[in-house]
Amino acid sequence: MKILTAICVSLLCLLIPDQDSRAQSFTAESGYVEFVSSAPLLEFKGTSNHLTGLINLDKNLVDFYVDLNTLDTGIDLRNNHMRESYLETDTYRFAEFTGELVSDIDPDFELEQEVTVTGTFKIHGVEREIDVQGTITPKESGLQLDAGWTILLEDYNIDKPRVVFYELASEQDVNISILLKPQD
Amino acid sequence: MINYQLRLLTLCILLITTLPDLLMAQLERRTADIDESVSLTFMAPRNINLYTVESLSKGELHYSILHTFGPVNSGARNLFGIDAGANVRFSFEYGITDRFSLGLGRSSLDKNIALSSRIALLRQNPAEGMPVSVSFVPSVGINTVDPDFLPGNYIPTDRINYGFSLPVARKFNDKLSLQLSPMLVHFNRVGPELNIMDPEVNTYYSVGFAGRYKIKPRMALSFQYIPPLTDAEDLNANLALGIDIETGGHVFQMFFTTSRALNDPYLIAGDNGDFFAREFRFGFNVNRLFQLN
Numbered sequence: 001m002k003i004l005t006a007i008c009v010s011l012l013c014l015l016i017p018d019q020d021s022r023a024q025s026f027t028a029e030s031g032y033v034e035f036v037s038s039a040p041l042l043e044f045k046g047t048s049n050h051l052t053g054l055i056n057l058d059k060n061l062v063d064f065y066v067d068l069n070t071l072d073t074g075i076d077l078r079n080n081h082m083r084e085s086y087l088e089t090d091t092y093r094f095a096e097f098t099g100e101l102v103s104d105i106d107p108d109f110e111l112e113q114e115v116t117v118t119g120t121f122k123i124h125g126v127e128r129e130i131d132v133q134g135t136i137t138p139k140e141s142g143l144q145l146d147a148g149w150t151i152l153l154e155d156y157n158i159d160k161p162r163v164v165f166y167e168l169a170s171e172q173d174v175n176i177s178i179l180l181k182p183q184d
Numbered sequence: 185m186i187n188y189q190l191r192l193l194t195l196c197i198l199l200i201t202t203l204p205d206l207l208m209a210q211l212e213r214r215t216a217d218i219d220e221s222v223s224l225t226f227m228a229p230r231n232i233n234l235y236t237v238e239s240l241s242k243g244e245l246h247y248s249i250l251h252t253f254g255p256v257n258s259g260a261r262n263l264f265g266i267d268a269g270a271n272v273r274f275s276f277e278y279g280i281t282d283r284f285s286l287g288l289g290r291s292s293l294d295k296n297i298a299l300s301s302r303i304a305l306l307r308q309n310p311a312e313g314m315p316v317s318v319s320f321v322p323s324v325g326i327n328t329v330d331p332d333f334l335p336g337n338y339i340p341t342d343r344i345n346y347g348f349s350l351p352v353a354r355k356f357n358d359k360l361s362l363q364l365s366p367m368l369v370h371f372n373r374v375g376p377e378l379n380i381m382d383p384e385v386n387t388y389y390s391v392g393f394a395g396r397y398k399i400k401p402r403m404a405l406s407f408q409y410i411p412p413l414t415d416a417e418d419l420n421a422n423l424a425l426g427i428d429i430e431t432g433g434h435v436f437q438m439f440f441t442t443s444r445a446l447n448d449p450y451l452i453a454g455d456n457g458d459f460f461a462r463e464f465r466f467g468f469n470v471n472r473l474f475q476l477n
Contacts, residue, residue, distance in 0.1 A: 004189045004192070004193060007193065027211075044475065050216040050218070052211060052214075053211075054210075054211050061209075061210075063210045063211050065211065065213055067214075067215050067216040067218075069215070069216065069218065070216045070218055073475075074241060074243065074244065074475040075241060075244055075473050075475050076223050076224055076238075076241055076244075077224065077227070077228075077430065077435070077473055078473075079223075080223065080224045081402075081430070084401065085401050085402070093213075093215060094213050096210075096213070098210055
């Protein structure tokens, strides 16, 4: 009985966070994200400067999200449509990605390096497993992460406007550019 | 005894393996702290004929073609006024900043070319306690009719007219927006050669009342009422009822209106039929928005 209690207590002690574990954590709250729609007659972008992200090397956790109400395509009427009728941001407010690094990473970040992450991308209530390639470049204040991938609107049950004046492409290029700073 | 200890051990192991994931998990999802000022009080920068409080974004170009036809009570043989041909107004408006835009338009009625500006003074913002949006829309127009149709002693500045409106609007909810538009217009020279009712009054004023009510996500009912407040002969109220349809980059507006006019000075000073005696006209507007960067 006493031995078992001792074992339980020691196991519980493992829960105490290790002081060093937070040194390899990088976050940011105003990263840049854009989607680019290139249809035959019209190309336009939706952008936001509210991308929030976290890379935690110890836990191998990559986590990003953006409030879709911050996406701006430059035309108020189009933004309103996009949020209300197509992305339905009242119900699905965020686009999110959670995953892990699957490429070898130099934890000292001396030079620019290519990285690959794998994880779940979620938008409009639909989750999909995706792989994303990116580049991490060391800067004086942190790590600059640039990455991009492509999504298909129908994969996420996002409707396309029926009247084709709008010219929205099925395939959207998503790009992010974010400077992550060490969290302490 | 042993059962109890085993259960406790199992619980500890479960905790050890799952809690770290829970503790060191994802970022908390927080909504962004963004400008919550109300946008899209109206679907387009114009509601039927009146300028609305909607300002354009910087770099946005609003192009519109407005039409009105002959009176509906001219009967089926005249296709309810369509045969009378249209008064057409083309207009372009460009956003210089998010609060200031410049516009240029031309109406075929009296061949009036007008330069206008729209300045957003206040924006409705519930978070900051601002209950309404207010804009200022000054315009200056010039009648470019052939001199042969004007009295011989016309000088160029006689052809000029001015319009000022101060739309004040409130978006009550997703469906209902209402606007009051105090308006003042002035014609430098008046006379029977102009398409206005009283050839002796130069300055007119009124307070227009406009609104829209959304019946479907991209369709709304719209209305407009401009009472004849000026002390001048033969003025009637302007009344119009219509439907707005958004299709992404376009807003189509179809309506019945008592005036053939498509710009402020002529809306107030010109002919307005009696709506209830079917002296109204069919009209439609096509509004298109472009982003030029």
